[in-house]
Amino acid sequence: MPNRRLTAAVSVALAALLAGSAWALPSFTEVRRDFHPSDTPIVDRDGELLQRVRTDSTVRRGQWVALADVSPALRTAMVLSEDKRFYEHSGVDWRAVSSAAWGNVWNTRTRGASTITMQLAGLLDDDLRRGGGGRSLTQKLGQTVAAQQLERYWRKDQILEAYLNTVPFRGEIVGIDALSRTLFGKAPHGLDAREAALAAALVRAPNAKPALVAQRSCELMRAMEPESKPDCEALDMFASAALQRRGFDASEGIAPHLARRALKESGPDPETVRTTLRAPLQRFALGTLQRHLRELRGRNVEDGALVVLDNASGEVLAWVGSSGDLSRAAEVDGVLAQRQPGSTLKPFLYAEAIAERRLTAASLLDDSSAQINTASGLYIPQNYDRQFKGYVSVRTALAASLNVPAVRTLVMVSPEAFARQLRSAGMPLAQSGDYYGYSLALGSAEVSLLALTNGYRTLANGGGFGETRFVPRQLAARRDDVPSIDPRAAFIVGDILSDTNARARTFGLDSVLATRFWTAVKTGTSKDMRDNWAVGWSQRYTVGVWVGNASGAPMWDVSGTSGAAPVWTEVMGYLHRNEASRAPAPPAGLVQTRVRFGDELEAARNEWFIAGTEQAVFALAPDASATEAASRITAPSNGTIIALDPDIPPNRQRVRFEAEGRGLQWRIDGKPFARGNSAQWLPWPGRHRVELVDARGQVVDEIRLEVRGAGVVTGAKR
Incomplete structure (x- = not known):
């Protein structure tokens, strides 16, 4: 009898609150629209994922996952763990409220009467969020009101879908996608019964020690599969290993450098950034570059770009x-x-x-x-x-x-x-x-x-x-x-x-x-x-x-x-x-013209020219003999300026002349200087004309030099 009176009294109070609260309730569409992953996917021109880039450092959220893409085992485990009569009640499980003591329902942290819908209401409204000391009576009443409002305007599948995507699990992990990829390295649709039980157990005790999480997971597996006997010892080892994983990297993919630039170009808070890249080509290019660089590691090569x-x-x-x-x-x-x-x-x-x-x-x-x-x-x-x-x-x-x-x-x-x-x-x-x-x-x-x-x-x-x-x-x-x-x-x-x-x-x-x-x-x-x-x-x-x-x-x-x-x-x-x-x-x-080259320097061929620049023959000196054409000064070049250093002995500052040809003679300023294809000259300040003369006395090449310097000393300075 007292429980019935309690239920009736709470119902009257909640009904009064409901009358003025509907305006503050978000719709499922709004919640879905306002959901933002902590990582921004960078995709190629066809929508294929190239890279995920962490853009929210406060939490770890994955993509929004539709209920149909959540494994049946996880849906079952979550309902059994958090709200056995989820599909029967209208936001508040009055049977759970009636069977619990008043103080246990309203003044402790137990979740015995807290439904999935009530938890979701607390997640959607900052004023209803649990504080360090638990929720106040006002918050709990408001949470109950909001839960019934949610049930009035939302479908059950929408409530469960939103809950799975917004519930905190462990540490910074929020939502089932982030949890699945971090602890199990897979998408939510692939979770088996053991992984589902572990995930559901974390909702009740997100920061508990692995042994306690494993114990709770084993109890859930018994409820999920009454005819089977779970191996709790193996589950304990599995939980310890899974809770240590951090496989959901801050940024992963095949185009990290382009992803960062594309993110900057895409404005504030983009949900997805589409690029012009081709993902299959990007993978091939990266793999090819890495393979060739591995082959070159013995030659001190470790970097590359393409x-x-x-x-x-x-x-x-x-x-x-x-x-x-x-x-x-x-x-x-x-x-x-x-x-x-x-x-x-x-x-x-x-x-x-x-x-x-x-x-x-x-x-x-x-x-x-x-x-x-x-x-x-x-x-x-x-x-x-x-x-x-x-x-x-x-x-x-x-x-x-x-x-x-x-x-x-x-x-x-x-x-x-x-x-x-x-x-x-x-x-x-x-x-x-x-x-x-x-x-x-x-x-x-x-x-x-x-x-x-x-x-x-x-x-x-x-x-x-x-x-x-x-x-x-x-x-x-x-x-x-x-x-x-x-x-x-x-x-x-x-x-x-x-x-x-x-x-x-x-x-x-x-x-x-x-x-x-x-x-x-x-x-x-x-x-x-x-x-x-x-x-x-x-x-x-x-x-x-x-x-x-x-x-x-x-x-x-x-x-x-x-x-x-x-x-x-x-x-x-x-x-x-x-x-x-x-x-x-x-x-x-x-225009394209047939050209040939004198002295057979290159084979004849068809060559392209800008109109007006074409010619048929290219030769060094058509009217001269091969010997004459080849006679020339190769060093130093015309216009060379030589600076004398007074601190260096003169015989250490000689200039070497080099030439090509036969029977050659050198003249400096009209005076014979040396014979042969090479010669050394002790320079003196001034401008000089160097001539190369052939065996017939003909000047076949000449250059101009300038020597700068006030003079030289006779001895070396130490």
């Missing part, structure tokens, strides 16, 4: 910022890091020289020892193999990546004009062209892999520059097809970089750079082998690869074909496994 661009749209299709676990600096984004690009800048240099009509693809350049005067002294470029090829065409010089012809070309173009060309192609240099000087031809400036690859995309697009995009919302804000490189020069450079025969002098005919479909590619290695690159394009894609060390440490014996090039070739092959790539059509203003 980017794939769509030529037409500028969309980033793959972004691999590091080698991951292979690197000691995995957080460094190699796609954006500033590094020296080596010879990969040469295509832009030759494009500028061809556009300015200083050179054609068939023009002859001298690949021999050179000393170029600069403000800081003599600059003496060397080829990669420390050998010289003599006179070669521009096609051969670029395709075979010869350094000396590139420097001679930069002398024609000027470093500042070349720097302007690089900037217009999207590579903003930190300094002026004159700051880098002639070493700019060999890649002494620093650029990022993304900027360099997009520069090659400019060549692929006929000289039209466009910015890159990695999230779809950037599409409307970017500009494309800004004229940057003469389209005729861009075509000629692409034709050269696709020419297997032209690169044979350095790379051989059976090079790793060769593909079964049309591609144009260039490799590069920076000073002291600190960076190795392979960048090139097909009809649809541009791929850039860098390998090296984030620390800047040099690699050991890594060439253009053993470092980045194999990765480039495999990725390009993956892109075109089911897709053709054809050579581009020549733009207007180009």
Whole structure:
């Protein structure tokens, strides 16, 4: 009788409260809408997960899980543990209230009469949340009122679904998705009876010791499966192991560097960030890079980066910022890091020289020892193999990546004009062209892999520059097809970089750079082998690869074909496994002419020219004999300035002259000085004319020198 009176009294009080409370109750749709995971999923263009990034450090919440995606075992365990008559009552289990003592119901922390609906009400309303000393009588009355309101406006499946997604489990873990992935390493739909019992036990005692959680789990399993006898000892060991796991990493996936950038571009609190990447391509690129770097570990190489661009749209299709676990600096984004690009800048240099009509693809350049005067002294470029090829065409010089012809070309173009060309192609240099000087031809400036690859995309697009995009919302804000490189020069450079025969002098005919479909590619290695690159394009894609060390440490014996090039070739092959790539059509203003070379320097061929620059024969000296044509001064270069140091003995400051030819004689300021192909001269202050005379007394070459200095002492200063 007293229990009936108690129930009736509570019912009257609750009914009075219900009359004015409905306005504060959220709907199921609102609760679902306002739910935010602690991690933001970064997905590819088709919605496939690339990366999860932790964006809320206060709790660990996973994705909202629909009730249909929760395992039946977990639903059963949760109802048995927290609310046996969940499907029978209307928010408050009056039978449980009636069977409990007043003090036990309202003044202790026991949950004997606290239904799932009442718990959910407490989770949804901050005013009803349990404090350190438990809930007050007012809070408990309000919780009871809210529970009945929930039952009036929500369905039972909605109540259970919201409860499973918002209930705290252990530590920072909130919701069944975070719990399942953290403790069991699986999605909620895959939980078995043992895992479900453990999960339900944690709701009652979230921070209890493993033994107590295991004991409660064993009791639940008996209730779930009355005919079976659970192994409680094994369950104890399982609970101890599971509660120690932290498998739900702060960020996991295959595109961590791109994910962070995409998250910044997507505004505040995005539920999901969609990118332009292709997840299958990203996985292949990452796996390929890591596999090749493992093969190079014996050569002191641990880092790498890779980017794939769509030529037409500028969309980033793959972004691999590091080698991951292979690197000691995995957080460094190699796609954006500033590094020296080596010879990969040469295509832009030759494009500028061809556009300015200083050179054609068939023009002859001298690949021999050179000393170029600069403000800081003599600059003496060397080829990669420390050998010289003599006179070669521009096609051969670029395709075979010869350094000396590139420097001679930069002398024609000027470093500042070349720097302007690089900037217009999207590579903003930190300094002026004159700051880098002639070493700019060999890649002494620093650029990022993304900027360099997009520069090659400019060549692929006929000289039209466009910015890159990695999230779809950037599409409307970017500009494309800004004229940057003469389209005729861009075509000629692409034709050269696709020419297997032209690169044979350095790379051989059976090079790793060769593909079964049309591609144009260039490799590069920076000073002291600190960076190795392979960048090139097909009809649809541009791929850039860098390998090296984030620390800047040099690699050991890594060439253009053993470092980045194999990765480039495999990725390009993956892109075109089911897709053709054809050579581009020549733009207007180009003509193709049959050319031949004097002295058989190179084989006759058909060559492309900007209209008006074509010619049929390229020779060193058509009217002179071979001996005369070959006679020349090779060192020092014309215009060399020599500074005398009075503290160094004169015989230690001699200048060595070198020449090619036969029967040669040297004259300085009109006076005979020495005979032969080499000579040493003791300089004196002033401007001097050095002449090279052949056996017939004819001057075949001459240079001008300037010697600066007040004089020399006769003895060495110590």
